[in-house]
Amino acid sequence: MIDLDEVRRLPVPAKPVRPRATALGAVVAAVVLAVHVIAWNTTEMSFGALAEGWGGIVDFLADAIPPDLSWDVLEPSLNGALVTLWIGLLGTTLSVPFSLLLALLAARGTAPSAAVYQAARSLLSFLRAVPDVVFALIFVTAVGLGPFPGVLALLLHNVGVMGKLWAEALEDADPGPVQALRSAGAGRIQVAAHALLPTVTPQMTGLLLYRLDVNVRSSLVLGLVGAGGIGFLINQSIKLFQFDEMLTHILVVLVLIVAVDRLSALVRLRLA
Amino acid sequence: MLALSGITVRYGERQVLHGVDVDVARGELLAVLGANGSGKSTLLRAAAGLEPMTAGSVGIDGKPCGPLDIAVVFQHIHLVRRRSVLENVCAGALGRLSLRHSLVPALFPRALREEAMACLDRVGLADRAHERAGRLSGGQQQRVAVARALCQRPRVLLADEPVSALDPAASEQVLALLAELAHDAGLAVLAVLHQPSLAARHADRVVGLRDGRVILDGPPGQDVDALYRPAVMEAVS
Numbered sequence: 001m002i003d004l005d006e007v008r009r010l011p012v013p014a015k016p017v018r019p020r021a022t023a024l025g026a027v028v029a030a031v032v033l034a035v036h037v038i039a040w041n042t043t044e045m046s047f048g049a050l051a052e053g054w055g056g057i058v059d060f061l062a063d064a065i066p067p068d069l070s071w072d073v074l075e076p077s078l079n080g081a082l083v084t085l086w087i088g089l090l091g092t093t094l095s096v097p098f099s100l101l102l103a104l105l106a107a108r109g110t111a112p113s114a115a116v117y118q119a120a121r122s123l124l125s126f127l128r129a130v131p132d133v134v135f136a137l138i139f140v141t142a143v144g145l146g147p148f149p150g151v152l153a154l155l156l157h158n159v160g161v162m163g164k165l166w167a168e169a170l171e172d173a174d175p176g177p178v179q180a181l182r183s184a185g186a187g188r189i190q191v192a193a194h195a196l197l198p199t200v201t202p203q204m205t206g207l208l209l210y211r212l213d214v215n216v217r218s219s220l221v222l223g224l225v226g227a228g229g230i231g232f233l234i235n236q237s238i239k240l241f242q243f244d245e246m247l248t249h250i251l252v253v254l255v256l257i258v259a260v261d262r263l264s265a266l267v268r269l270r271l272a
Numbered sequence: 273m274l275a276l277s278g279i280t281v282r283y284g285e286r287q288v289l290h291g292v293d294v295d296v297a298r299g300e301l302l303a304v305l306g307a308n309g310s311g312k313s314t315l316l317r318a319a320a321g322l323e324p325m326t327a328g329s330v331g332i333d334g335k336p337c338g339p340l341d342i343a344v345v346f347q348h349i350h351l352v353r354r355r356s357v358l359e360n361v362c363a364g365a366l367g368r369l370s371l372r373h374s375l376v377p378a379l380f381p382r383a384l385r386e387e388a389m390a391c392l393d394r395v396g397l398a399d400r401a402h403e404r405a406g407r408l409s410g411g412q413q414q415r416v417a418v419a420r421a422l423c424q425r426p427r428v429l430l431a432d433e434p435v436s437a438l439d440p441a442a443s444e445q446v447l448a449l450l451a452e453l454a455h456d457a458g459l460a461v462l463a464v465l466h467q468p469s470l471a472a473r474h475a476d477r478v479v480g481l482r483d484g485r486v487i488l489d490g491p492p493g494q495d496v497d498a499l500y501r502p503a504v505m506e507a508v509s
Contacts, residue, residue, distance in 0.1 A: 176350035180417075183320055183344045184424050185367020190374055194363045198352045 067247035077252045080230035088216030091154025098159045103166035127160025136222045150227030169203040206268045213264040273298040273460040274428045279328035289484040296460040301451045303471035304464045306481035312464045320344045343421035347433040353406030361388040364423030391419040411442025431463040447474040468496045
């Protein structure tokens, strides 16, 4: 045992007061508060309206509970959920070649020139900036209602997001093997194929699975604007005031989303 | 065979190498020694074309060296850990392969795979060909890196502190391998080393750098303490 009286102690020196840092902190806090006040007013936040509408919400829930779990409702619901899953899957998979190409063109180190780099980055930004719902509305107009415009919409938006994520993974890759192969006389494409891509495969696969997870959820929203899947059924049941059917669809969606999320998380954990 | 002449490297105001001349003969293992900051790694990187030179030239047998004549072995090994040992060795030959034969490892020609196996056999690791490179020990990985360099069919091998990340036994093994390659395969091998004792045991000749200048050139085993002694106390403070 150590005799506690013998343990050496030193007084803790007073923390230096930094008036400038304190003032900066106060300014930042004031600005953050101010933008929240502006946001509150602009979005017409009102607890009063929420309290007045309480009755409507209660009526809505009374209609919705219990959910209609009859097979007549459940069967189309399950089929719709599967369509939603397939839209998300195809939208993700079909975007892989385009994402890969743009990622290579938009990563420092693999971009052939500064102009190509800028062009690829701009294209990715554009595809990312247009929400998938907007793409879906455009394609629904072009090719009609159904899952197909949903796949096209997800594909385009996902190229924008995954291309950027992959480009960043490529830029963060360990430069060692790249340098080794370059000093062995390998060309730009050879270096990408034999040093860069194999090095970042785990990260890129992880991002791919994450995007699959996100895209399945997005494809649900696409259904709301007419691009097929269970979102379409939810939209229909709301329009027909069949809230018990709507709740059934939502429960099915919940199961689907949780399943995809768990699967994606599990695989990513194994990759890490 | 390898002639580095007048190698000068300057980063803005700071001059790292002051016109360094070093020759390495065919079949010779030359060790370059020096304290941290003496410019020994910069010399190697400049010779390998990894660092821009302010002045100087790199020649082989009196001619300017080609891009594939010099192979480099790195301190941090730099293998692709997820690829197999054999695929890593094959990658050393990328400089002479067309894209059609090299876009993915499955396209590597049979002749190249067999050559790579011979390179692996040379470093004593032919039995590990299909294992992932990342699963090998550090010393084994560095030997795979040497095999990859051999697969480049170089005339000169440059090794940048090839053993400073390895344990003593693996260090001995890698340096013995480099000496053997110089003596048996007729390569000119230049190795930048951190430990004078390793140089004394394995090198055929030792060059010492200090403040970017060659101040020592001679047989291994000589007194090299002058390389590491602080010149003036002001330099430290």
